[in-house]
Every structure is written in structure tokens, then in C-alpha cells.
Amino acid sequence: MEYAFLLFAFVCGLTVKLIGIPPLVGYLLAGFLLNFAGYGLTDELTQIANLGITIMLFTIGLKLNIRDLSRREVWAGSVSHTVLWVGVITCVVYGVSALAASYIDGLTWQSAALVAFALSFSSTVCVVKVLEESGESKTRHGRLAIGILVMQDVFAVVFLVVATGKLPTVWALALLALFPAMPLIKKMINKSGHGELLPLTGFILALGGYHLFELVNIKGDLGALIFGIMLAQHEKASELAKSLLSFKDLFLIGFFLTIGLTALPDITMMLMALVFCLLIPIKALLFFGLFTSLRLRGRTSYLSSLVLSNYSEFGLIVGALAVSLGLLGNTWLVVIALSVSISFVITSILYRTSHSQYHRYKEKIKRFEKNRRLKEDIxxxxxxxxxxxxxxxxxxxxxxxxxxxxxxxxxxxxxxxxxxxxxxxxxxxxxxxxxxxxxxxxxxxxxxxxxxxxxxxxxxxxxxxxxxxxxxxxxxxxxxxxxxxxxxxxxxxxxxxxxxxxxxxxxxxxxxxxxxxxxxxxx
Structure with missing residues (x-):
């Protein structure tokens, strides 16, 4: 059955690519069409999707310079955006739910804040894939966007720990032993050569990081990311990331399929999701305003804001937890899933012309630049x-x-x-x-x-x-x-x-x- 799903995803991906739309849009479409045809989510497909996310986070870590996270524009931008977004969007979501109370489950202020928080994240999967396809993951705006994503991932992990009350066990302290073990791990990477052992080594390390952190009650995805970051300065880090690239893209097809297979929406849910997607420009403007106020160049601010203007798979995780705790109704999880899917399509299409957009509006955009530049932007x-x-x-x-x-x-x-x-x-x-x-x-x-x-x-x-x-x-x-x-x-x-x-x-x-x-x- 999973082969049939992947085959159908391939057909849809190839079809949309022929008309000039990124393949991931086709994968999302395949998931919804399969759902409409009566197929449901399988455990095997979920495992493929989870593996794709784990490998992706590990490769992000391999390319990440930890000093990027300490930059003011990254930590201040991410914290400020989350606080402002949750404050503003909570009011909007509460108002919309009150108006549509006869069609969809109403929300308390607490539930509205949870929905706003779920929508505050930008998609690591979508953003990284778009940046890699355009060859911009190492650019100034690409590194800024990835830094923001990593900070948001940390916020999500902290929320999951607090909401579930699932604190790390005392054995979490044993993870500190990873630091003295690094020379041995790096030697193992060197000995793996350049052939088929290298990607296998990557799989072992990514999944090893995932399961080690899960064993001590810490989100496994964070473990894969941290393992990658710890190996980022290794001379073979870039080669290791490239060796995993095709596997990561293949497994992520499963992730896009799972979004569409999560639930079958009705007209009301579709309309609510479209309303949420109308809030995406607010997300972009908040990012742009914060970045320019932090003295980033107009172009960097514009491109980073544009690629971050979407909703995240972490929103689904937060929404699912809220549903399991009885804080949200099931219908809101479907609405969030639809919003995430539509936002992927918007980002994938709009970012393809991002540079021509900037060229067209650069004089207006540059008006928001500060006279004093950051050292990196000279x-x-x-x-x-x-x-x-x-x-x-x-x-x-x-x-x-x-x-x-x-x-x-x-x-x-x-x-x-x-x-x-x-x-x-x-x-x-x-x-x-x-x-x-x-x-x-x-x-x-x-x-x-x-x-x-x-x-x-x-x-x-x-x-x-x-x-x-x-x-x-x-x-x-x-x-x-x-x-x-x-x-x-x-x-x-x-x-x-x-x-x-x-x-x-x-x-x-x-x-x-x-x-x-x-x-x-x-x-």
C-alpha cells in the first residue's frame, strides 16, 4: 500500500512540476486526493514521515554554525515575533471563532491562545526544502531563516515538556558524556570513507541521537538536531549532509502525504483554514518590521520574511497535544492541518519569484533600512x-x-x-x-x-x-x-x-x- 501511495505522490509531483509548480505541492495534493478516495494514514507511512523529519533536522544541524543562534537578530527576532504574534492572533482567532460558533466549536481565550501559538511556527520542512532547491541555505537570509526555525523548534520542545509535565529524567545528565565521546564519533566518520558506509553512518548518528534523547524523556527530534550541530565543524560534515540528501527528500514525501491523510475537511473547515491563511501577511510584516528594526538590510529582511511566511508541522504537534488534553476540539486540528498545507503551497510558489519581487519593489523596501548597518551587512x-x-x-x-x-x-x-x-x-x-x-x-x-x-x-x-x-x-x-x-x-x-x-x-x-x-x- 505504501508503494502505491508513493507512486501516486510521484505522479502528482511530476504533474505539477510540468506546469512550473514545485513538486512538494503535488505531494500535498496527493495526500488530500488519497484521503478523499477513502484511504487513511498507516503506521508505516507515519514512520517514513518521522524518519524524514529526523534526517532533515540532523542535516540542518550539520550545516549550522552555533554562533548564528547567538546573533541578536536570531534570538531577539524569534522571541519578539512569537510574543507579538500570539498576542495579536489570539484576539483574531477568538473573534473569528465567536462569529463562526454556530458552524464550528467555539474557543475559550486559553484555547484561542493555543491555536495562535500553534500557528506561530514556520515550517522547518518547507523552508529548508525551498532554500535548498534555490541554493540559498548558506546565504545571509537563508542562515537567518534557519536560525529562526531552530529557535522556534526549541520553543516547541519547551512547550511540549511543560504541557505534558513530562520532565527529563535524571539520566538526562548522562548526555553530557557525548562531549568526551565526540573524538571517537568523529574518528568513526573518518573511517567510514566516501562510499555506502557514509550515509549509513549518518543514519546511525541521526537515529541514535533521536533515541538517546527519547530515552531520557526529551523530544527525539531535538536530539537529532543537536547531534548534527555537534558534528557541524567536522571536515566531512558537508559531505555527510550531501550523502543523506536523496534519502531525506524521499522520506519527506511521506511527511507531505501524511498531512493530506490526517483528516478529510468539510466546507466550513476549508473556509476557516483560508481565513487563517489570510493572516500570513501579518506574519510576514511582523518578521519584516522586527528584522529591519534590528538593523538588517531591506533585502535580507524581505527574503527571510517571505520564506518564513507559512505555518509549521510543529503546529500540528501542538494542536494534537491540545486535543489530547481536551483543550481543543478535533475540528480545530483539521483546520490547522489545512492551514499548514495551504501555506506550504503559498510559500513554494511565491518564493520562486522572490528576487524579481525585490528588484521590482526594492526602493520601497529599502526605505525601512536603518542608517547604521550590522557589521555582517557592510x-x-x-x-x-x-x-x-x-x-x-x-x-x-x-x-x-x-x-x-x-x-x-x-x-x-x-x-x-x-x-x-x-x-x-x-x-x-x-x-x-x-x-x-x-x-x-x-x-x-x-x-x-x-x-x-x-x-x-x-x-x-x-x-x-x-x-x-x-x-x-x-x-x-x-x-x-x-x-x-x-x-x-x-x-x-x-x-x-x-x-x-x-x-x-x-x-x-x-x-x-x-x-x-x-x-x-x-x-
Missing amino acids: YPTLHNAEFLVLGMGRVGRGAFNALSKLTDVNVWGMDADRVKIKELADEGLNVICGDGEDIDLWDNLDIKDVQLVLLALPSIQDSINITRQLKNAGYTGKVAAIARYEDEVSSLLENGVDKVFNFFTEAGLGFAEESLAYAHSQR
């Missing part, structure tokens, strides 16, 4: 750069090193990952931290001497967007990009890229040329 400078490599991963670093051997060329590199840039700068390389899709960055960079921009990025959509931003900023030099598949080459050329290198073909050609040159030198 624009970098280029010094007489002739070649600029965007994306300092393996391919970009290889291109950077090759160009640097040309003594008469001034080569610079750029990447959105601030940690990576600091490491490269410590090596003495000419590098700057920046998001290539940021039109404000290009407007403030001196690129008049740049003859060639090399886009060493995994996403062709990112390459296309950056090419457009360069043209909008008045760049007149050449743009080169890499493609992994043949059908991506024509798309890049049609969108303004001057030269495209097929990653696999060119890598094979370069390998052959280097080998031939070496063979001749040995004669």
Missing part, C-alpha cells in the same frame, strides 16, 4: 579584479587555482558561505563574501575592470538569475557557467550566459589533456 570591496569566480566549492576552487597560475591576471572568488570565505581568506586568497543574486551587492561592487565572471554553481536557475542581475547592474564583460546535464546548456545560453561548460564532459577532457601532457613529459 558591502565587500573588489580590488582591480579581472576574473571573478562565483561559488568556491570544488569546481570553483579548481577554476580559481587554475586562473591564479596566470601571473598577469587578477583573480577573485566569491561565495555566500561566510565560514568558507573566512577559511579561504586565512589562506591568503582574494575572496569576498556575497550573494550573487543580490542586486544591491552588484550596485555597490566595483566591477568595471572585470572581464569574465565564472559561475561555478550547482543550480542553473541561480546562474540564470545572477546573469540577469549582472546585466541589470551594467556589467558588460563575459559570463561563463557550468552545467551538469546537456539539456541545461541550451537553457543557460538562451538566458544570456556567453559560454557553458558541461561539467562531466569538460572534466573528462581536462583529465585526458593533463594525462597526455604528463605522459609526454616522461618520454
Whole structure:
């Protein structure tokens, strides 16, 4: 039966992708259609969904710099938003429930506050998936959004502990033994190599963290996240996260299906869910106002607010607990589930055009910026750069090193990952931290001497967007990009890229040329 569910999810995901909508919208639709057809949630599918969330939280931890959580914009932004949202939305929910009391269970002030709290979270699953698909998880706004999500996850765990009265056992202190055990765990990761043992190691660690924390009455998902954070500084953390990527995406299909299979709504519930979704702009405006008041740039505030403007799977967990405690009626859980589903669709569709939206309204958005900038938001400078490599991963670093051997060329590199840039700068390389899709960055960079921009990025959509931003900023030099598949080459050329290198073909050609040159030198 689970195979049939996944097959149907695949069909729906492929169908919506063909019309330009993200596949996760199709997965949600599949869940509701299966529910409408009379199918229910199974234990096996629930286990698949839970595994997907556990692996996802572990990979988030692997990519998270713990110092990001200590930033004022993260902790102050998340706390302030939760308090303001719950205060405002409690009044709104109570008023709406009073007006619709003849159609749906009424609410007390306490119950209304619980619904507002359940709707205060943004979806970790949706946000991370959207950021990863757009290649923006390491950008300034991406890291800010993920930091907010982690803080919200902590709020949810604290609520669950308080509401259930399920305090950690005294054995929770034994978790401190993880710190001296870290060298052994890291050595195990090193010994796992680069093959099939590496993702298996990731599974063992993620599930091990989950079950260890569950054993001492702490939410297991928090354990998976903490395990990931503790391993984030390991040299193989990025490789470990990538090895789990496909598994995580596969299991998360089960999560999207479970939302649709949770309950079958009626017209009244649908209308209530739509009313809740009309509150999403308030959520976005609150985030935007708080971020700009904390001196973040307008673009960072806008993009972070947009991607966080949805409801969360944690809302379902909070709602389910409230129902089990008799604080909410079952109908409200269905309404929350519908609201979560619809908000996923809204975020997935709106964020696809987020950069063009900002470009269109940037003058109005920038009016809310503070004159005094945060240190991290001060624009970098280029010094007489002739070649600029965007994306300092393996391919970009290889291109950077090759160009640097040309003594008469001034080569610079750029990447959105601030940690990576600091490491490269410590090596003495000419590098700057920046998001290539940021039109404000290009407007403030001196690129008049740049003859060639090399886009060493995994996403062709990112390459296309950056090419457009360069043209909008008045760049007149050449743009080169890499493609992994043949059908991506024509798309890049049609969108303004001057030269495209097929990653696999060119890598094979370069390998052959280097080998031939070496063979001749040995004669």
C-alpha cells in the first residue's frame, strides 16, 4: 500500500512540476486526493514521515554554525515575533471563532491562545526544502531563516515538556558524556570513507541521537538536531549532509502525504483554514518590521520574511497535544492541518519569484533600512579584479587555482558561505563574501575592470538569475557557467550566459589533456 501511495505522490509531483509548480505541492495534493478516495494514514507511512523529519533536522544541524543562534537578530527576532504574534492572533482567532460558533466549536481565550501559538511556527520542512532547491541555505537570509526555525523548534520542545509535565529524567545528565565521546564519533566518520558506509553512518548518528534523547524523556527530534550541530565543524560534515540528501527528500514525501491523510475537511473547515491563511501577511510584516528594526538590510529582511511566511508541522504537534488534553476540539486540528498545507503551497510558489519581487519593489523596501548597518551587512570591496569566480566549492576552487597560475591576471572568488570565505581568506586568497543574486551587492561592487565572471554553481536557475542581475547592474564583460546535464546548456545560453561548460564532459577532457601532457613529459 505504501508503494502505491508513493507512486501516486510521484505522479502528482511530476504533474505539477510540468506546469512550473514545485513538486512538494503535488505531494500535498496527493495526500488530500488519497484521503478523499477513502484511504487513511498507516503506521508505516507515519514512520517514513518521522524518519524524514529526523534526517532533515540532523542535516540542518550539520550545516549550522552555533554562533548564528547567538546573533541578536536570531534570538531577539524569534522571541519578539512569537510574543507579538500570539498576542495579536489570539484576539483574531477568538473573534473569528465567536462569529463562526454556530458552524464550528467555539474557543475559550486559553484555547484561542493555543491555536495562535500553534500557528506561530514556520515550517522547518518547507523552508529548508525551498532554500535548498534555490541554493540559498548558506546565504545571509537563508542562515537567518534557519536560525529562526531552530529557535522556534526549541520553543516547541519547551512547550511540549511543560504541557505534558513530562520532565527529563535524571539520566538526562548522562548526555553530557557525548562531549568526551565526540573524538571517537568523529574518528568513526573518518573511517567510514566516501562510499555506502557514509550515509549509513549518518543514519546511525541521526537515529541514535533521536533515541538517546527519547530515552531520557526529551523530544527525539531535538536530539537529532543537536547531534548534527555537534558534528557541524567536522571536515566531512558537508559531505555527510550531501550523502543523506536523496534519502531525506524521499522520506519527506511521506511527511507531505501524511498531512493530506490526517483528516478529510468539510466546507466550513476549508473556509476557516483560508481565513487563517489570510493572516500570513501579518506574519510576514511582523518578521519584516522586527528584522529591519534590528538593523538588517531591506533585502535580507524581505527574503527571510517571505520564506518564513507559512505555518509549521510543529503546529500540528501542538494542536494534537491540545486535543489530547481536551483543550481543543478535533475540528480545530483539521483546520490547522489545512492551514499548514495551504501555506506550504503559498510559500513554494511565491518564493520562486522572490528576487524579481525585490528588484521590482526594492526602493520601497529599502526605505525601512536603518542608517547604521550590522557589521555582517557592510558591502565587500573588489580590488582591480579581472576574473571573478562565483561559488568556491570544488569546481570553483579548481577554476580559481587554475586562473591564479596566470601571473598577469587578477583573480577573485566569491561565495555566500561566510565560514568558507573566512577559511579561504586565512589562506591568503582574494575572496569576498556575497550573494550573487543580490542586486544591491552588484550596485555597490566595483566591477568595471572585470572581464569574465565564472559561475561555478550547482543550480542553473541561480546562474540564470545572477546573469540577469549582472546585466541589470551594467556589467558588460563575459559570463561563463557550468552545467551538469546537456539539456541545461541550451537553457543557460538562451538566458544570456556567453559560454557553458558541461561539467562531466569538460572534466573528462581536462583529465585526458593533463594525462597526455604528463605522459609526454616522461618520454
